[in-house]
Amino acid sequence: xxxxxxxxxxxxxxxTKLFLQAVIDGIRDEIIVIDMAYRIKGANEAxxxxxxxxxxxxIGEYCYWVLHxxxxxxDMLNHRCPVQDTLKIGEPCGVxxxxxxxxxxxxxxIIACPALDDLGLVTQLIVVEGDIAKSKKNSGDLFDIQKLxxxxxxxxxxxxxxxxxxxxxxxxxxxxxxxxxxDRQNHEILKAIERQAHNCRRIVECLxxxxxxxxxxxxxxxxxxxxxxxxxxxxxxxDAKKITLDKNFAEDLPKAKGNMGDLRQVFMNLAxxxxxxxxxxxxLTVSTRLNTSGNRVEILFKDTGHGIKRExxxxxxxxxxxxxxxxxxxxxxxxxxYDLVSKYGGxxxxxTVAEEEDKERKGTAFTVSLPVVPLExxxx
Amino acid sequence: MAVQILxxxxxxxxxxxxxxxxxxxTDHKVTTTNNPFxxxxxxxxxxxxxxxxxxxMPGMDGIELMGEVRKLDKYIPVLIITAYGSPxxxxxxxxxxxxxxxxxPFRKEQILIAINRALEWQTMNKELRRLKxxxxx
Numbered sequence: 001x002x003x004x005x006x007x008x009x010x011x012x013x014x015x016t017k018l019f020l021q022a023v024i025d026g027i028r029d030e031i032i033v034i035d036m037a038y039r040i041k042g043a044n045e046a047x048x049x050x051x052x053x054x055x056x057x058x059i060g061e062y063c064y065w066v067l068h069x070x071x072x073x074x075d076m077l078n079h080r081c082p083v084q085d086t087l088k089i090g091e092p093c094g095v096x097x098x099x100x101x102x103x104x105x106x107x108x109x110i111i112a113c114p115a116l117d118d119l120g121l122v123t124q125l126i127v128v129e130g131d132i133a134k135s136k137k138n139s140g141d142l143f144d145i146q147k148l149x150x151x152x153x154x155x156x157x158x159x160x161x162x163x164x165x166x167x168x169x170x171x172x173x174x175x176x177x178x179x180x181x182x183d184r185q186n187h188e189i190l191k192a193i194e195r196q197a198h199n200c201r202r203i204v205e206c207l208x209x210x211x212x213x214x215x216x217x218x219x220x221x222x223x224x225x226x227x228x229x230x231x232x233x234x235x236x237x238x239d240a241k242k243i244t245l246d247k248n249f250a251e252d253l254p255k256a257k258g259n260m261g262d263l264r265q266v267f268m269n270l271a272x273x274x275x276x277x278x279x280x281x282x283x284l285t286v287s288t289r290l291n292t293s294g295n296r297v298e299i300l301f302k303d304t305g306h307g308i309k310r311e312x313x314x315x316x317x318x319x320x321x322x323x324x325x326x327x328x329x330x331x332x333x334x335x336x337x338y339d340l341v342s343k344y345g346g347x348x349x350x351x352t353v354a355e356e357e358d359k360e361r362k363g364t365a366f367t368v369s370l371p372v373v374p375l376e377x378x379x380x
Numbered sequence: 381m382a383v384q385i386l387x388x389x390x391x392x393x394x395x396x397x398x399x400x401x402x403x404x405x406t407d408h409k410v411t412t413t414n415n416p417f418x419x420x421x422x423x424x425x426x427x428x429x430x431x432x433x434x435x436x437m438p439g440m441d442g443i444e445l446m447g448e449v450r451k452l453d454k455y456i457p458v459l460i461i462t463a464y465g466s467p468x469x470x471x472x473x474x475x476x477x478x479x480x481x482x483x484x485p486f487r488k489e490q491i492l493i494a495i496n497r498a499l500e501w502q503t504m505n506k507e508l509r510r511l512k513x514x515x516x517x
Contacts, residue, residue: 163463164391167484171397
């Protein structure tokens with residue numbers, strides 16, 4: 001009887017296994033299961049097909065070897081590994097990468113999710129990788145600028161900046177080809193230009209599908225250190241533009257919520273705007289302080305530039321709003337900064353006096369306010 | 381009398397390529413400017429049958445410009461060209477009264493077809509207004 005039950009259980013187990021394999025093989029995205037040592041424990045057909053190797057040569061191998069020909073977990077600059085991120089924080093993590101394969105472009109979204117055991121411990125990871133260019137290109141709801149992540153907004157700006165020159169290149173090429181006999185060698189050259197411009201257009205289309213994948217907000221930053229690093233980058237520019245700098249950093253400032261890279265981008269945007277506003281030189285003050293309630297770190301960027309005109313004041317955080325000349329700015333700096341800061345529960349406010357209002361007091365002061373990270377918090 | 385088309389885009393090269401496409405393929409007369417603030421003045425001075433405007437220009441975008449133009453000419457068809465990857469903003473422009481939109485990069489045929497359609501619409505609209513006026517007499 002026991003033997004019968006055992007056989008029945010085995011049959012059920014096999015049936016479940018086959019069912020699960022059929023389910024994951026039916027998914028067009030590539031799926032692999034990785035253990036804590038980065039060994040591939042399972043893969044679906046889509047993944048095996050892309051690699052072009054027999055499945056038994058993939059199973060048991062390290063993912064970094066199979067995917068990137070590396071002999072240790074990937075440590076590539078600007079190439080985050082969602083597997084490592086998930087192992088660090090125990091939460092699903094995702095990244096978007098653009099891969100160029102021959103003439104084609106893949107926009108891969110890779111998501112790593114932890115699989116937990118009965119005790120709630122991560123034992124393995126499920127990694128899903130898919131070309132979102134294929135699956136989402138025509139979904140129609142992708143490009144509401146207001147809803148895009150900062151990366152999405154950046155992609156939108158890139159698309160905008162590239163579509164203009166592409167329109168010019170393709171337009172002139174088309175006109176020239178028409179005027180030229182098709183048997184001339186130059187005609188072939190023009191066709192090559194046209195072909196390559198179309199490739200660029202496809203890349204731009206691919207960029208345009210960056211979407212809003214939720215990011216972790218559990219980060220903390222030493223604001224003063226971060227500002228010092230940013231200032232070291234702009235010091236030469238300040239000198240060249242005849243802008244003097246005054247730093248007033250509060251001592252013993254608690255850490256603020258926010259990823260160091262994100263905040264550096266915010267600080268850089270504000271500093272760049274201040275520099276742009278002082279085209280005839282001026283004075284920039286960067287200061288930090290703890291607010292009176294002790295729950296927010298405030299970072300102040302005060303310039304003596306031309307100020308913001310009254311009619312522009314309620315639009316400066318709008319995406320693509322710019323008062324700068326053509327090619328000098330995409331109009332995304334403040335909008336992206338605002339989104340980045342909001343992500344961490346922070347805020348950006350400003351006070352300004354336009355040159356037209358008062359030549360003596362002209363200038364703008366932006367204040368970034370970020371929540372303080374509680375001492376007992378385990379933020380990274 | 382030749383059809384008069386006014387084009388405004390902050391990119392000079394775009395103006396050149398559009399003007400070349402139109403001049404090469406049609407008998408329409410083209411005026412271009414890279415300054416959206418000049419457009420109301422040009423509309424006041426000239427007799428344009430069609431306005432082609434970029435959506436994103438420094439200082440004044442295509443939608444704001446259309447508002448200014450409508451104060452001077454209620455009926456001139458406006459074609460919006462946009463370099464954004466998505467049609468949402470261009471659709472907003474249509475809701476605000478643009479006749480149609482074209483996305484960059486464009487093929488010359490797209491431009492020419494859109495211009496033809498806008499001009500046909502303009503002719504029919506004129507005829508409709510004339511008949512209505514006549515009927516109301």
